[in-house]
Amino acid sequence: MSDGRIRLSQFKDWLTEFARLIADHRDELTRLDAAIGDADHGTNMQRGMTAVLAGLSGDTVAAVCKGAGMTLVSTVGGASGPLYGTFFLRFGAAAGEVAELDPTAFAAAMRAGLDGIVARGKAEREDKTMFDALAPAVETLEAGVGASLGDALHAAVDAADKGRDRTIEMVARKGRASYLGERSIGHQDPGATSVALLVHAAASTLA
Amino acid sequence: MKKLINDPADVVKEALLGVEAAHPQLHVDHENKVVYRATGPTPGKVGLISGGGSGHEPLHAGFVGLGMLDAACCGEVFTSPVPDHMLAATKAVDGGAGVLHIVKNYTGDVMNFEMAAELAAAETGAEVVSVVTDDDVAVQDSTWTAGRRGVGVTVLVEKIAGAAAEQGRSLKEVADVAREVNANGRSMGIALTSCTVPANGKPTFELGEDEMEVGVGIHGEPGRRRMPIAPARAVAAQLVEPIVDDLPFRRGDQVIAFVNGLGGSPLIELYLMYGEIARILEGSGIAIARSLVGPYITSLDMAGCSITLLRADEEFLQLWDAPVRTPALRWGI
Numbered sequence: 001m002s003d004g005r006i007r008l009s010q011f012k013d014w015l016t017e018f019a020r021l022i023a024d025h026r027d028e029l030t031r032l033d034a035a036i037g038d039a040d041h042g043t044n045m046q047r048g049m050t051a052v053l054a055g056l057s058g059d060t061v062a063a064v065c066k067g068a069g070m071t072l073v074s075t076v077g078g079a080s081g082p083l084y085g086t087f088f089l090r091f092g093a094a095a096g097e098v099a100e101l102d103p104t105a106f107a108a109a110m111r112a113g114l115d116g117i118v119a120r121g122k123a124e125r126e127d128k129t130m131f132d133a134l135a136p137a138v139e140t141l142e143a144g145v146g147a148s149l150g151d152a153l154h155a156a157v158d159a160a161d162k163g164r165d166r167t168i169e170m171v172a173r174k175g176r177a178s179y180l181g182e183r184s185i186g187h188q189d190p191g192a193t194s195v196a197l198l199v200h201a202a203a204s205t206l207a
Numbered sequence: 208m209k210k211l212i213n214d215p216a217d218v219v220k221e222a223l224l225g226v227e228a229a230h231p232q233l234h235v236d237h238e239n240k241v242v243y244r245a246t247g248p249t250p251g252k253v254g255l256i257s258g259g260g261s262g263h264e265p266l267h268a269g270f271v272g273l274g275m276l277d278a279a280c281c282g283e284v285f286t287s288p289v290p291d292h293m294l295a296a297t298k299a300v301d302g303g304a305g306v307l308h309i310v311k312n313y314t315g316d317v318m319n320f321e322m323a324a325e326l327a328a329a330e331t332g333a334e335v336v337s338v339v340t341d342d343d344v345a346v347q348d349s350t351w352t353a354g355r356r357g358v359g360v361t362v363l364v365e366k367i368a369g370a371a372a373e374q375g376r377s378l379k380e381v382a383d384v385a386r387e388v389n390a391n392g393r394s395m396g397i398a399l400t401s402c403t404v405p406a407n408g409k410p411t412f413e414l415g416e417d418e419m420e421v422g423v424g425i426h427g428e429p430g431r432r433r434m435p436i437a438p439a440r441a442v443a444a445q446l447v448e449p450i451v452d453d454l455p456f457r458r459g460d461q462v463i464a465f466v467n468g469l470g471g472s473p474l475i476e477l478y479l480m481y482g483e484i485a486r487i488l489e490g491s492g493i494a495i496a497r498s499l500v501g502p503y504i505t506s507l508d509m510a511g512c513s514i515t516l517l518r519a520d521e522e523f524l525q526l527w528d529a530p531v532r533t534p535a536l537r538w539g540i
Contacts, residue, residue, distance in 0.1 A: 038286075039427065040283070040286050040406070044286055073290060073322065075289065077288060077315065078286045079315035083318070173353075174352075175353055176313065176314065176353070176424075178353045179428055180431075181431065183431075
């Protein structure tokens with residue numbers, strides 16, 4: 001721990017904590033989705049993360065994260081399944097067949113996951129999507145992990161929360177919310193909300 | 208919420224048990240939630256698959272059978288099926304002539320079908336072509352949105368491309384027909400009430416007694432405008448005009464006119480609306496060559512309707528008239 005390296009068991013804890021937060025916020029996520037989408041984000045993510053926990057296994061970071069990614073692709077459905085699934089598949093591939101990661105490699109894996117979401121969803125900044133919460137968090141991690149993983153993770157939580165809150169004022173340009181045009185203003189994006197929980201879970205388990 | 212269900216989590220699974228029990232000509236893969244023709248793939252025929260979230264019945268499972276689909280992937284309510292299920296369906300219906308995916312333009316559906324096509328190519332080398340339907344004129348089509356939604360024209364694409372496949376046309380030819388139908392069809396819908404997703408237990412949006420939602424989608428996603436409710440004659444004009452202006456449909460065109468119920472409106476109202484629409488089109492010199500009236504692409508229990516007009520040449524009409532034998536559409540046999 002003192003050298004800041006992140007062990008395999010901590011990645012499993014990260015997924016477990018993310019599943020717990022998703023379950024705790026299920027109704028909130030679904031309510032946010034009802035306002036500008038189709039009212040299923042909370043239930044879909046909970047179904048997916050429950051399946052991830054049931055199958056949580058692997059001896060390397062790549063194996064654990066790829067397993068989680070495939071499970072999410074196979075169980076979540078909607079747009080969130082391919083997006084979260086692609087995030088973990090790319091994260092795992094970047095992390096590699098290792099049993100622990102140093103903070104710089106962790107930040108690089110987060111970047112790879114984010115790039116995967118962009119490739120799959122074609123989202124850009126301020127499209128009012130999960131990108132708007134995750135991208136600032138990843139940038140904060142990249143800037144800070146060299147000094148202290150713990151501090152960088154806590155700064156990333158702030159960045160993700162701020163990014164999530166900023167989606168309230170954005171006009172949705174991707175996904176079902178985009179059909180609302182200007183009427184999407186004033187609503188917080190459900191995907192940005194759930195991905196902020198992923199960053200919260202990282203902060204409480206990885207450092 | 209008052210619904211004829213057991214556990215809300217089991218709605219799709221249990222509905223598929225009913226589909227299988229009611230229609231011996233269909234085979235249901237319950238694990239993957241895919242509905243197939245019981246006869247299996249037709250050698251040499253292009254396989255047609257569609258799918259998406261459930262809650263739009265009879266779309267898509269009700270259109271599996273001779274002259275339309277080979278398989279339908281049934282996701283959870285309003286949630287796209289996952290790539291594994293589409294992959295299973297793709298492999299199962301490939302009769303050696305390739306597989307056409309008919310995909311409604313929703314972010315989740317498009318991404319999941321895309322992943323399934325990638326997996327199919329990698330695993331079996333199956334030739335897969337996707338045609339995305341996007342006929343809803345209520346949505347501004349621009350690079351700044353996810354694009355127009357696929358709605359009513361999807362039913363017409365499945366019928367007409369299905370007939371083309373049945374004639375033994377190649378994958379490219381069938382895909383071209385499907386794209387042509389989509390390109391010549393336009394739709395718009397209106398809701399009088401929200402729908403209630405079983406897992407949520409309450410209406411997805413609130414609509415006052417004296418309000419209607421114009422330009423509504425088929426998932427309870429709100430439309431573009433909320434307006435005071437109006438007589439059917441005015442509502443029909445509000446739906447037909449943007450459709451006609453968009454393509455545009457012109458004097459002398461002949462169309463297939465489709466008045467679709469969203470699930471909660473009785474047939475008597477759909478026929479009343481059809482009468483209004485026929486009157487408007489007649490006044491515009493647009494001839495209705497064929498009609499379809501009824502709940503075919505629904506939004507659970509939403510009250511309201513959508514109108515789809517398809518500019519149809521003789522080829523489309525011949526394919527439309529070709530024999531079809533599915534639970535929801537059946538003629539010519």
